[in-house]
Amino acid sequence: MSALRVLLVDDEPLALRRLETLFGDIDDVEVIGTASTGDEAEAKIATLRPDLVMLDISMPQKSGIRVAADLASDPRPEIIFVTAFEQYAPDAFEVDAADYLLKPVRFDRLRQAVERARRRRTMRDAIDRLAGTPAGTREEAIWVQIATGNLRLPIAQIEWVEAARDYVLFHTSTRSYIHRISMAALEQLFDPQQLMRVHRSTFIRPALVNGVQRLGKGLIALEMEDGAVVQVGPSYVKIVLDRLSLA
CATH class of the missing domain: 2.40.50.1020 (LytTr DNA-binding domain)
Incomplete structure (x- = not known):
C-alpha cells in the first residue's frame, strides 16, 4: 500500500509543528509540504497533488472553507478541516470534508480521521452507490x-x-x-x-x-x-x- 501524501495548511507555526509531530506516529503517511495561507495552499495543492490536505479554516487571504469549495472536482484531495471553532462544522461538511477536528488535535481523532480519508480514496464508487x-x-x-x-x-x-x-x-x-x-x-x-x-x-x-x-x-x-x-x-x-x- 502506497503512503498517503499529506499537505499541512495552517497559519500558526506551532500548529503546523504539532501536526507534523503527530503524523510522525501514523503509519503509511508522508508529509510532502506545508502552507500558511489560503493562496499558498491552492498553489501547493495544484503542484504537489496531495492525497490529503489538513486544512485550517481561519487563515489570511482565503479561508480553508473557500479553498476547499474552489478545488477542482478531479483530481480532488481528501480534506480534513482543523479549527478552534466548532461553529464552522456545517460549512465544512457542505464542501464534502472527510472529517472536522477541533484544536488542540488529539492523536486518536487524527489517526481516525486519516484512516477515514484513506478509505474514502479507495471506496468512492461504493459510497456513490x-x-x-x-x-x-x-x-x-x-x-x-x-x-x-x-x-x-x-x-x-x-x-x-x-x-x-x-x-x-x-x-x-x-x-x-x-x-x-x-x-x-x-x-x-x-x-x-x-x-x-x-x-x-x-x-x-x-x-x-x-x-x-x-x-x-x-x-x-x-x-x-x-x-x-x-x-x-x-x-x-x-x-x-x-x-x-x-x-
Whole structure:
C-alpha cells in the first residue's frame, strides 16, 4: 500500500509543528509540504497533488472553507478541516470534508480521521452507490445532506454518533455526515442493540468496541475499532459494562 501524501495548511507555526509531530506516529503517511495561507495552499495543492490536505479554516487571504469549495472536482484531495471553532462544522461538511477536528488535535481523532480519508480514496464508487441502496422493510436509513444534494445513509453504516451543538455527526468508516436532529429523536430511531447511547452526546456501536479504559472514580472510556476514544457518561457506565459483559 502506497503512503498517503499529506499537505499541512495552517497559519500558526506551532500548529503546523504539532501536526507534523503527530503524523510522525501514523503509519503509511508522508508529509510532502506545508502552507500558511489560503493562496499558498491552492498553489501547493495544484503542484504537489496531495492525497490529503489538513486544512485550517481561519487563515489570511482565503479561508480553508473557500479553498476547499474552489478545488477542482478531479483530481480532488481528501480534506480534513482543523479549527478552534466548532461553529464552522456545517460549512465544512457542505464542501464534502472527510472529517472536522477541533484544536488542540488529539492523536486518536487524527489517526481516525486519516484512516477515514484513506478509505474514502479507495471506496468512492461504493459510497456513490449508497444513494441507490434499496429500502428495507423498516426504517433502516437516514437522509442526510451532502454538497450535491441528499444521500440515503444506511444506519448499518454508522459506527458512532456525537452531538455538535444543534447537529449530530454520523461517523462511518469512510467519512462523517452532519445532520440536524436531536439525540432524543435518535434514541427513538436507533435499535439499542445496534447503536446504544453511552453519553448524553454520544452513541456507539457495541460490536466495534475494541477496549475499555478505566479512568478512575468509576469512569470509563471506550476504544473504538477506528481508533477513536469515546467517553462514557457517569450515568451510562453500568449499562455499558453490562452490555459488554464486564460488570
